[in-house]
Structures are given as C-alpha cells and as structure tokens.
Amino acid sequence: MSELPSFELRPGVAFPDWAAVTSPTAADALVAILSAIDPAKNWSGYDDEEDRVRQAVIEGLAELDGAPDAEWIAALTGLDEGRVAALLDRLAARDLVVRDGGSNAILGAYPLTTRSTEHRVGFGGKVTHAMCAIDALGTGAMFDADVVIESRCRACGGPIRIATKDRGIALDSVEPGSTVVWSGNQYEGACAATSLCTVIAFFCSEAHLEDWWRTNRSGSEGYRLTPDEAMQVGRALFEPVLTRAGCAVGRLA
Ligand SMILES: [Zn+2]
Numbered sequence: 001m002s003e004l005p006s007f008e009l010r011p012g013v014a015f016p017d018w019a020a021v022t023s024p025t026a027a028d029a030l031v032a033i034l035s036a037i038d039p040a041k042n043w044s045g046y047d048d049e050e051d052r053v054r055q056a057v058i059e060g061l062a063e064l065d066g067a068p069d070a071e072w073i074a075a076l077t078g079l080d081e082g083r084v085a086a087l088l089d090r091l092a093a094r095d096l097v098v099r100d101g102g103s104n105a106i107l108g109a110y111p112l113t114t115r116s117t118e119h120r121v122g123f124g125g126k127v128t129h130a131m132c133a134i135d136a137l138g139t140g141a142m143f144d145a146d147v148v149i150e151s152r153c154r155a156c157g158g159p160i161r162i163a164t165k166d167r168g169i170a171l172d173s174v175e176p177g178s179t180v181v182w183s184g185n186q187y188e189g190a191c192a193a194t195s196l197c198t199v200i201a202f203f204c205s206e207a208h209l210e211d212w213w214r215t216n217r218s219g220s221e222g223y224r225l226t227p228d229e230a231m232q233v234g235r236a237l238f239e240p241v242l243t244r245a246g247c248a249v250g251r252l253a
Pocket residue numbers: 153154155156157158203204205208
C-alpha cells in the first residue's frame with residue numbers, strides 16, 4: 001500500500017484516508033480522481049490558516065442558507081477579513097473553494113455547493129447540495145453524522161434515495177437497490193465542479209448507465225462503482241477534511 005498517493009493535510013491527518021477503501025475498483029477510481037486533483041502539486045504549501053478557512057467555508061455552507069462571506073468566516077476563525085480574503089484566493093487557486101468568476105462570491109467547497117445540483121443531502125434538519133455522487137456519499141462521514149441523499153438517475157431522471165448509518169460511514173438503505181455510480185475521468189479548466197463532478201453521477205441501474213455512456217460518453221474512461229464502493233471513495237476524500245489528529249471538529253456532528 002506504500003505506493004498509494006497520499007498528502008499530509010495537517011499534522012497527523014493524511015489525505016485521502018486509504019483505510020476507508022477496501023475494494024480494488026474503488027481504489028482505482030480514487031487513484032484516478034487523485035491524479036486529476038494532483039494534491040502534491042496543486043496543494044503545495046497548504047497551511048493551517050488555509051485549512052481553517054476551508055473548514056469554515058464548508059461549515060458555513062452546511063449551516064447557512066447560502067454561502068458564508070469573508071465577515072462570517074473571519075468571525076468563526078478569528079482571522080481578520082483581509083487575511084480571509086487572501087486565503088480564499090489561495091483556496092480558489094487550488095480548486096478547494098469554488099467562486100463566481102465575476103462577483104467572487106463563494107459557490108462551494110467540496111463536497112458542498114450552493115448550486116442546485118441533482119444531489120440533495122439532508123442532515124440535522126438542513127438540506128444542502130453536493131457537487132457529485134461521490135461527494136454526496138462522503139458528506140455524512142465528513143460531518144460524523146447520518147445523511148439522507150436524494151438524487152436522480154442521470155439517464156432517466158428517476159429518483160434515487162440513499163440513507164447512511166453509523167454516523168455516515170455505512171449505507172443503511174439504497175433505493176432502488178440496483179443503483180450504481182459512474183466515476184468518469186474528466187478534469188478541465190482547473191475546476192472539478194464544472195468537469196470531473198459532472199461525470200460522477202448516480203444511475204438507477206447498470207442498463208441506464210450503459211445507455212447514458214453509449215449516448216454521451218462513448219469511449220470515455222471511468223469506473224462503474226457500487227454505492228458501497230462509491231462511499232468508500234467519498235469517505236477517503238472527505239473524512240479527513242474536518243478531522244484534527246483523529247477527532248472530528250465539525251460543529252454539526
Ligand atoms: Zn434510470
């Protein structure tokens with residue numbers, strides 16, 4: 001396992017959490033995502049202040065009705081607003097925070113977004129949106145809380161509902177039971193939200209994934225994952241995000 005790519009997110013916390021990945025196919029899909037994100041290159045110099053601002057953005061996206069602004073983040077982190085603005089610039093350059101190209105307003109921070117994607121994630125009485133299917137499946141583990149995901153088959157639009165158990169780290173129910181996830185390989189414009197995330201989706205059946213792939217993505221590479229495999233990838237990517245030295249600091253837990 002020593003060959004697997006890993007990045008020290010903060011002292012004592014590695015990204016991704018390979019311990020969450022037991023399926024070889026999930027491991028292959030995660031390696032493909034990591035090669036797109038390329039943390040060794042794109043996160044070089046990532047520091048504690050950036051980390052605190054990134055965590056605050058994610059917590060704000062979960063807590064507020066919209067995205068947090070620099071003033072809200074400054075109040076939560078204890079950093080001054082000018083410093084927060086500079087750190088948001090750095091996080092946006094690393095594609096850890098997604099902003100509007102014109103107004104610079106925060107639109108999201110993986111796994112959450114203010115955009116009305118097809119992936120609704122409910123927990124703690126709130127509903128938010130995830131960037132993609134794998135992000136949705138990692139949200140519960142990140143917050144150390146159970147979630148209910150309501151999404152749609154990318155091919156037919158049919159409803160898909162997934163509930164987690166064990167504080168977000170296992171599947172409780174998947175409806176329909178034939179649901180699969182496609183994790184496609186596509187990363188453009190240094191923004192996963194508008195490239196990679198658009199090809200990581202739920203399908204109500206393998207047949208609908210195949211129909212969609214033949215029509216829209218024929219020839220493109222990717223991985224067909226069971227919901228459990230996709231959750232392994234989501235946990236590996238997002239469990240470390242709010243963790244400090246082995247304990248989650250998410251205020252929503
Ligand atoms: Zn379908």
